[in-house]
Amino acid sequence: MIRIAELAENYGSGEVRLTVWQNLIIPNVPTAFVDTVKKALRRIGFDTKQSHLRSGFIACTGNSYCKFASSNTKGHALEFMDYLDGRVALDQPVNVHLTGCPHSCAQHYMGDIGLLGTKAKVGGESVDGYHVFVGGGFGSNQAVGRQVFTALSAEDTKFTLERMLKSYLTHRENGESFQAWSNRHEVGRLQEMFADG
Ligand code: SF4
Numbered sequence: 133m134i135r136i137a138e139l140a141e142n143y144g145s146g147e148v149r150l151t152v153w154q155n156l157i158i159p160n161v162p163t164a165f166v167d168t169v170k171k172a173l174r175r176i177g178f179d180t181k182q183s184h185l186r187s188g189f190i191a192c193t194g195n196s197y198c199k200f201a202s203s204n205t206k207g208h209a210l211e212f213m214d215y216l217d218g219r220v221a222l223d224q225p226v227n228v229h230l231t232g233c234p235h236s237c238a239q240h241y242m243g244d245i246g247l248l249g250t251k252a253k254v255g256g257e258s259v260d261g262y263h264v265f266v267g268g269g270f271g272s273n274q275a276v277g278r279q280v281f282t283a284l285s286a287e288d289t290k291f292t293l294e295r296m297l298k299s300y301l302t303h304r305e306n307g308e309s310f311q312a313w314s315n316r317h318e319v320g321r322l323q324e325m326f327a328d329g
Contacts, residue, residue: 136173136178143162144161144169147160153190156178183217184222184226185213185222188226189209189227190209190227190228191205191206191231192237194208195232200233202251203232203249205232208260209228209230211286211290216290220301222297222301226245228244228246228293229247230249240277241277242275242277243277244311244314245277245296246264246277248262253283254285254287261284261288262289264279266278266280266314267311273311279319280323280326281326299325303325
């Protein structure tokens, strides 16, 4: 954050804006310095170009810093993005919201895909996991997501996301959005399609 503040001061107007999509904007950078700032940001792990998959992910604080969290939302968001990017080629954003508890700071119910933290059982052990929702939206597409899976382990959630996104790309019509596509189907039919991938 200190390096970002320095970049904003040295090349912009000393201003940094944070967005609801968990991105940051350094405004008022003259065109001549844009490439320099991009390179400096890449060096500290912030890319200015993102895939449709990565740009749609947001996560709440999770169990690193929040006592309410049932799962490591931010860690899993990074893990899921790394796994899915390159395996699923999206041509438009699909919003994936990971939230660690029902307080829903990352608003799982309005993501194309919403993940609500919970504990899951694996071999008698309690592990981080997620309930999975689809079809939420906002603005002119406002809708509350419907639950399609219950208490998957985080590991299972990762593979399930892959099957869900591949299933969407296979079955959608005329380039429709994930939300439009998923909301055309009953939960049972979605579960069948998601099982096939
Ligand atoms: S959704 Fe729950 S776990 Fe996540 S930051 Fe908010 S209160 Fe904490």
